[in-house]
Structure formats: C-alpha cells, structure tokens
Amino acid sequence: MPQDTANGSWLGHKGPGGFDLRTDVVTTPTPSMLAAVQSCTLLDDVFQESSTTNDLESHVAALAGKEAGLFVLSGTMGNQLALRALLTQPPHGVLCDKRSHIVNYEAGGVSSLTGAMVTSILPENGIHLTLEEIQREAVVSDDLHDCPTRVISLENTLNGMIMPLSEIKRIAAWAREHGIHMHCDGARLWEAVAAGAGSLAEFCAEFDTVSLCFSKDGQEGGGAVGGLRGGFVHPVHTNMCWLDLGAAGCSAERLEALGKAEGLRLMGNRLVISYQVALNEDEVLARLERVFRAALTEAGAEEAGEAGDGAVRGSMYRRSAKE
Ligand SMILES: Cc1ncc(COP(=O)(O)O)c(C=O)c1O
CATH class of the missing domain: 3.90.1150.10 (Aspartate Aminotransferase, domain 1)
Incomplete structure (x- = not known):
C-alpha cells in the first residue's frame, strides 16, 4: 500500500x-492510492503485459502462500469463479453456513453457474460451523442416486465473527481425506488476521481457493x-x-x-x-x-445504575491488516 x-x-x-x-x-481511496492509479501501466491484462496487475497478483499470492492470484472486479466474482473452477461435473454439492454471502447475496449464482446443489447449515454455536456439523450433512458417496459434496465453502469472518484456525484445520483435514475441495470467502479474512487469530498464509493453507476483498477495510x-x-x-x-x-x-x-x-x-x-x-x-x-x-x-429502557459511567467505552482504533 x-x-x-x-x-x-x-x-x-x-x-x-x-x-x-x-x-x-x-471507504474511499486516499490521495496516494489515486496517484498510484494514475501511474499504473494501462497495458493489456489479457496478454499479461501489465506489470501493475501482474505485481499485484503475485504480491497477494505470496501473502496468501498460494501459487497464483487473479485480480477480479468484485468479491462476488471472486467467489463464483473460484467455486466454478472447483466444481467441474455434476452431480455435485456445496456445503456452507446458512448465513454466508454465497447463499444470500450472490443471486443464486452457485446453483446457476455450476449446477451444484447447495446445502446450508446454521451453526449450533451461533458463530461458526464445526467438523461434526459438516460430517452430518456432507454426502460422501459414489452411489448414482446421490449428489456428492465436492466443496466446503467457509466464510471468514462471517458477520464479523472469526472462525478459528483450529476448527478450519480439522474440517480441511477431513475434507482432504474425502477428496472434498475447500473454498474460503475471505472478503474480511484480513480482520481475523488483524485480530491475531492466525496469519493470512496459515488460514489460506487450508483452502484450495480463497477470495479476498480490497474494498473492505x-x-x-x-x-x-x-x-x-x-x-x-x-x-x-x-x-x-x-x-x-x-x-x-x-x-x-x-x-x-x-x-x-x-x-x-x-x-x-x-x-x-x-x-x-x-x-x-x-x-x-x-x-x-x-x-x-x-x-x-x-424506550424507557435505561434504568438507574445501568448506564455505567456514562461513557461509550472501547477503542475503535487498532492497526488493520492492510496498514
Ligand atoms: C463476506 C462477503 N463476501 C463477498 C462479498 C462480495 O463482494 P462484492 O460486493 O465486491 O461483490 C461481500 C460484500 O460485501 C461480503 O461481505
């Protein structure tokens, strides 16, 4: 930056x-970000002749510990491209949290673009899915009547809540054992990293594909x-x-x-x-x-003694992952 x-x-x-x-x-671009836009190469990305784009992609891939990155124009596009790349041949299914962006805010794209059946689960702990919940819902079968689970898609953070690295590792290890791919909607994965839950590379190592957003800060x-x-x-x-x-x-x-x-x-x-x-x-x-x-x-709800010392406490300011 x-x-x-x-x-x-x-x-x-x-x-x-x-x-x-x-x-x-x-949030809006800073003057230095706008200046960087003015000094980018403007060369062709399809021919991979834009060093600005190439450098950005390889920089983020290195941060994530992945072999390659692809710059796309929205988080939705990133999720859909990643899922489409992982899902090649129906019948196939995707397992995810019921509250996830891919289910609620991507116009049903997973089904229409990949033909996958989406099974969504509401986590019992109210925060994140567990391996046991995933095992209960996953279809691990080659019976011709079944629609086998091919991808587990996890969103982190989800509603601002962190899915711990330890649980992701359990799920990923089980998924690998059963030939199931892992995708991460990491639009706000930076926030989990900034909060000290693990490094970006540690999180990303558990997934085949990860989408990250620059727009969320x-x-x-x-x-x-x-x-x-x-x-x-x-x-x-x-x-x-x-x-x-x-x-x-x-x-x-x-x-x-x-x-x-x-x-x-x-x-x-x-x-x-x-x-x-x-x-x-x-x-x-x-x-x-x-x-x-x-x-x-x-609302008549503020009762004596419950207003504390009158201060709205807490600091908003912590260093962000992108600082
Ligand atoms: C968790 C999550 N994933 C994906 C997206 C999609 O990003 P975009 O609006 O750039 O398509 C968002 C957007 O807010 C999001 O919150």
Whole structure:
C-alpha cells in the first residue's frame, strides 16, 4: 500500500465515509492510492503485459502462500469463479453456513453457474460451523442416486465473527481425506488476521481457493457500546457490532433517524467500523453515545445504575491488516 506523502501514512486520510457506519465498503481511496492509479501501466491484462496487475497478483499470492492470484472486479466474482473452477461435473454439492454471502447475496449464482446443489447449515454455536456439523450433512458417496459434496465453502469472518484456525484445520483435514475441495470467502479474512487469530498464509493453507476483498477495510470496534444497556446479538470479534435492538426496545428505523440527527449514517442493527470511521473515533463515539442514550430513554429502557459511567467505552482504533 503506497504511503500518503501529505499525511505520512495512508491511514491519515479522512474520507467521506468517516461518519458512515453502514458498512466498511464505503471507504474511499486516499490521495496516494489515486496517484498510484494514475501511474499504473494501462497495458493489456489479457496478454499479461501489465506489470501493475501482474505485481499485484503475485504480491497477494505470496501473502496468501498460494501459487497464483487473479485480480477480479468484485468479491462476488471472486467467489463464483473460484467455486466454478472447483466444481467441474455434476452431480455435485456445496456445503456452507446458512448465513454466508454465497447463499444470500450472490443471486443464486452457485446453483446457476455450476449446477451444484447447495446445502446450508446454521451453526449450533451461533458463530461458526464445526467438523461434526459438516460430517452430518456432507454426502460422501459414489452411489448414482446421490449428489456428492465436492466443496466446503467457509466464510471468514462471517458477520464479523472469526472462525478459528483450529476448527478450519480439522474440517480441511477431513475434507482432504474425502477428496472434498475447500473454498474460503475471505472478503474480511484480513480482520481475523488483524485480530491475531492466525496469519493470512496459515488460514489460506487450508483452502484450495480463497477470495479476498480490497474494498473492505475495517478497524476493531468491539465494546463500542459497552456501558449502556442493550448488548449484541453476536459476539463482537472484529469490526462489526450487531446491536440487540429488540432488547433495547428500539426499531431499526428509529435508530437510523436518531443517527441521522447526529450526522451518522446507520443501517439496521449493524455498526461497521472502517478505518475512516476510526480516524474520527472520539467524535463518532460521542455521537453514538447520544444516539444510544436517546434510543434507550425513548424506550424507557435505561434504568438507574445501568448506564455505567456514562461513557461509550472501547477503542475503535487498532492497526488493520492492510496498514
Ligand atoms: C463476506 C462477503 N463476501 C463477498 C462479498 C462480495 O463482494 P462484492 O460486493 O465486491 O461483490 C461481500 C460484500 O460485501 C461480503 O461481505
């Protein structure tokens, strides 16, 4: 990542996404990134004559410990190309988490582009799939009536939650034993690495294919609403907080309106901390605190003694994987 010479660091760039907590994809390129775009080769990628593209692909492949990388224009494209490359001949099936992007937000592409039957599982622990759950659902058979599982697709992080390397290793070892391929939707794998869950190469070693996104750039956000009543619907491992609005007695629409009044863009019950939000840490936390207090007061839910010391605690700022 090029340095932002004006600020000494690319992280010094405050972009328009600084008060937008809807998603981490609203970050905008820094001046140094735009300068890098202007100085790229503009040569042909099909003939592999663009050293800019070639260097990027080999750099990311080296980071991931893979023999090759392919730059594509979206995470969806990366997932679909990887799965299509692994799935060659029906009948074949894909196993994945029920909440995963490939099932919910890729227009049914896995089925239409590969002909695979997708079996999705809701993890009992609420966080990540386990080997035992996968073994229960996988079809390991060459009976002509069956649709054998050919790929296990794991998303990490999923809803901001980390799937531990130890569980991935168990699943991958079992998959290899049974000739099943492994794909990782690692759009936010950087976040697991930044949180210290393992290195990028360690995670990627367990998969045949991995897709990684440059557009998602989070910062640690855990504990951002600590001290106020309410809580989360998922544990906060990385840069996403899922507010329990039901427990707080506040609708998503009302929270969004309260956020808007404070100049914060919110969406539903999810708060996502991008690096540009983290650059405004103190101001964002102060505004969030006012939003939460207003929401809780309106709902009559803020009770004496439960408001803590009045601070919306927690630091948003941790070094990102891409720093
Ligand atoms: C986990 C995950 N995978 C894949 C994607 C797809 O990325 P894109 O929007 O670039 O297609 C996203 C997008 O938000 C995502 O969150």
